[in-house]
Amino acid sequence: MNKYVVILIILFVPFCSIACDICGCGVGNSYIGILPDFNKRIIGLRYRYNSIFTHVGIGGASTYLTTNELYRTVEMWGGWNVTKNFRLMASVPYSFNVKLNQGTKQAKKGISDINLSGLYQLVNTQKTVMNSKMLVQTLWVGGSIKLPTGKYNPKDKSSTNDNANLFQLGTGSIDFSVNAMYDIRLQDAGLNVSGSYKMNTNNKYDYSYGNKLNANAQAYYKIRIKNVVTVAPNAGLQFENAKHDVDSYLSVDISGGRLLLGTLGIESSLKKISIGANWQVPVSQSLAIGIVKANNRMMVHFSFLL
Helix, strand or coil, X not given: CHHHHHHHHHHHHHHCCCCCCCCCHHHCCCXXXXXXXXXXXXXXXXXXXXXXXXXXXXXHCCCCCCEEEEEEEEEEEEEEECCCCEEXXXXXXXXXXXXXXXXXXXXEEEECCCEEEEEEEEEEEEEEECCCEEEEEEEEEEEEEECCCCCXXXXXXXXXXXXXXXXXXCCCCCEEEEEXXXXXXXXXXXXXXXXXXXXXXXXXXXXXXXXXXXEEEEEEECEEECCCEEEEEEEEEEEEEECCEEECCEEECCCCEEEEEEEEEEEEEECCEEEEEEEEEEEEEEEHHHCEEECCEEEEEEEEEC
């Protein structure tokens, strides 16, 4: 097992001081929870809900400028195990964004940025330990590309540089990620760890969102009911860290930051159907030098094995 630990260290240590976007727009929350098991193909829907406050005053106080921004996304996603060790995945999100301030409402909706990824299974082991208990480990690594299918409107970027550039459907750029998912389970108790590092490029308006780190760790326990239904409650932490955005080669001070969330969720499966949900609560945050405040998040999903 030592070589697998070394692999994980190589994957995650370079990311720990780097980056992630704040929640919102097509560049936002990429949290997917514990991915359902599938042997061949899977297709599903995810619904995400994020909200943030922008123009927050000193000490988190609300002012006449404070704006409540709501980001709702419906996402179709799918996966195909081309071979035993190679997996292709894709997601197509559609977003509904709303800004509320002093009785004024702004809204936009449309397709966001499509994501395509490929993963290779480096580890898939099963062995008996501790008086006939089954120890199972899997490790997937790979990369992804995000396409600029969501609309980026430069007019929605703050002209006074007093707010993060979040109210967009997409980044307007082609972006790349490296990803890893590791799962270790002893009988029905397990730990799932995943991480991604997203490298953003300039869009045609010379704006680049800060590179992105997203790391998750969740403990879970599988409860089997009559060998037909499996229910897996889970809890853990999600960490995000962001560099500053860059606008025309100048660093955008009101951007970037770090965010730590506690997560609580449940996954269930019945034959070919999987259903899950999770709730994410900020534990600690420092976003856009305090001008932005992240609120609770929520995600639910439904998937079907083909």
